[in-house]
Amino acid sequence: MLNNYPLWAKFHKHQTEMIITKQGRRMFPFLSFNLTGLDPVAHYNVCVDIVLVDQHHWRYQGGKWVQCGKAEGNMPGNRLYVHPDSPNTGAHWMRQEVSFGKLKLTNNKGASNNVTQMIVLQSLHKYQPRLHVTEVKDGEGDESYPSAHTQTFTFPETQFIAVTAYQNADITQLKIDHNPFAKGFRDNFDSLYTTSES
Amino acid sequence: MLNNYPLWAKFHKHQTEMIITKQGRRMFPFLSFNLTGLDPVAHYNVCVDIVLVDQHHWRYQGGKWVQCGKAEGNMPGNRLYVHPDSPNTGAHWMRQEVSFGKLKLTNNKGASNNVTQMIVLQSLHKYQPRLHVTEVKDGEGDESYPSAHTQTFTFPETQFIAVTAYQNADITQLKIDHNPFAKGFRDNFDSLYTTSES
DNA sequence: CCCTTTTCACCTAGGTGGTAAGAT
DNA sequence: ATCTTACCACCTAGGTGAAAAGGG
Numbered sequence: 001m002l003n004n005y006p007l008w009a010k011f012h013k014h015q016t017e018m019i020i021t022k023q024g025r026r027m028f029p030f031l032s033f034n035l036t037g038l039d040p041v042a043h044y045n046v047c048v049d050i051v052l053v054d055q056h057h058w059r060y061q062g063g064k065w066v067q068c069g070k071a072e073g074n075m076p077g078n079r080l081y082v083h084p085d086s087p088n089t090g091a092h093w094m095r096q097e098v099s100f101g102k103l104k105l106t107n108n109k110g111a112s113n114n115v116t117q118m119i120v121l122q123s124l125h126k127y128q129p130r131l132h133v134t135e136v137k138d139g140e141g142d143e144s145y146p147s148a149h150t151q152t153f154t155f156p157e158t159q160f161i162a163v164t165a166y167q168n169a170d171i172t173q174l175k176i177d178h179n180p181f182a183k184g185f186r187d188n189f190d191s192l193y194t195t196s197e198s
Numbered sequence: 199m200l201n202n203y204p205l206w207a208k209f210h211k212h213q214t215e216m217i218i219t220k221q222g223r224r225m226f227p228f229l230s231f232n233l234t235g236l237d238p239v240a241h242y243n244v245c246v247d248i249v250l251v252d253q254h255h256w257r258y259q260g261g262k263w264v265q266c267g268k269a270e271g272n273m274p275g276n277r278l279y280v281h282p283d284s285p286n287t288g289a290h291w292m293r294q295e296v297s298f299g300k301l302k303l304t305n306n307k308g309a310s311n312n313v314t315q316m317i318v319l320q321s322l323h324k325y326q327p328r329l330h331v332t333e334v335k336d337g338e339g340d341e342s343y344p345s346a347h348t349q350t351f352t353f354p355e356t357q358f359i360a361v362t363a364y365q366n367a368d369i370t371q372l373k374i375d376h377n378p379f380a381k382g383f384r385d386n387f388d389s390l391y392t393t394s395e396s
Numbered sequence: 397c398c399c400t401t402t403t404c405a406c407c408t409a410g411g412t413g414g415t416a417a418g419a420t
Numbered sequence: 421a422t423c424t425t426a427c428c429a430c431c432t433a434g435g436t437g438a439a440a441a442g443g444g
Contacts, residue, residue, distance in 0.1 A: 026435070043285075087241075087285065164400050172437075181435040184406035224411070362424050370413075379411040382430035
């Protein structure tokens with residue numbers, strides 16, 4: 001049901017890190033799911049939120065992530081991202097993978113207002129994304145937090161630590177190797193075009 | 199209610215042309231509307247279709263568009279484009295302008311299946327886009343053609359002739375002057391940076 | 397000292413009209 | 421002769437990690 005599980009697993013083995021910036025940074029890998037078992041003609045909201053895994057700061061020290069003091073409780077800021085296709089029919093959600101490629105992570109608490117594309121996190125804390133599928137009845141708005149009639153799914157492989165700069169070089173390399181937008185940092189431009197003529 | 203009326207009017211004075219291609223071409227100007235008077239908590243589909251204005255071929259001859267023979271009746275192919283935010287609440291649609299910047303026009307009849315982002319037209323025919331706002335009840339799908347409870351709006355300034363290459367140089371120049379993606383064809387790169395230091 | 401922000405070159409992704417070749 | 425297609429250089433738009441600069 002987690003669509004790109006193999007990629008997530010590769011990162012998870014090294015403790016995934018996600019960059020957060022003021023203007024917002026996409027996740028990589030991004031969340032992508034296959035949904036089944038919905039009523040094709042009922043309407044659903046599909047959304048993701050991101051919750052703290054524990055109440056600790058984390059620090060990268062001596063090549064390892066270690067816990068370090070207590071977190072500052074729950075800070076204000078939006079942690080819910082509603083999929084842009086919401087609300088939509090069960091048939092729509094099951095037709096193809098449901099991806100969150102444009103979800104952005106930020107540390108800018110001021111961004112919590114009006115910017116529904118951003119989830120506000122604290123750097124150096126460990127987070128768990130969750131998927132929510134909520135059936136909506138006519139007349140309900142499209143912005144209520146999932147409550148009744150909500151199914152929630154959690155995939156431990158998608159846990160990550162929010163950072164403002166990568167700490168573990170293994171993670172950096174995995175990002176460079178797999179994110180198309182980081183292609184400029186790959187070394188594999190060697191033997192530039194051993195052209196078919198040469 | 200037509201949001202970018204002044205721009206449409208400029209083109210309309212010279213008889214607007216829209217390029218159609220096999221893989222689909224965006225409209226420029228694109229359709230953009232401000233909606234009012236909806237029930238904030240009801241759900242609506244918002245869509246655009248494009249219908250023939252008359253039953254004639256058109257030809258650009260001696261600097262003018264002239265009618266020329268009869269059209270081949272209504273060809274098959276999708277002429278309905280559902281706004282990607284559909285279905286959504288009245289509050290959503292009224293919150294900000296509703297734009298159709300990603301709607302694409304094509305002459306590829308094979309594209310009518312599966313590709314809901316494309317509207318299939320015949321070259322050298324004159325068309326009229328129409329806006330439809332349909333209230334949807336729970337349980338109805340998201341793909342039915344507007345029927346009952348539909349308001350339809352027609353703006354004559356958005357009429358255009360579909361072409362595979364521009365005929366009127368005035369239209370070409372208006373496109374170049376106003377479409378950001380055509381900036382490379384503007385002559386206004388003169389006096390390149392009369393920099394503040396020089 | 398550790399963490400965050402800014403700026404940058406380098407990419408992906410894809411929307412323009414011009415032009416020349418192709419099709420009818 | 422007229423219309424269509426394919427390809428191109430040139431853009432917009434924006435997502436990367438690196439590196440340097442900034443902040444507490």
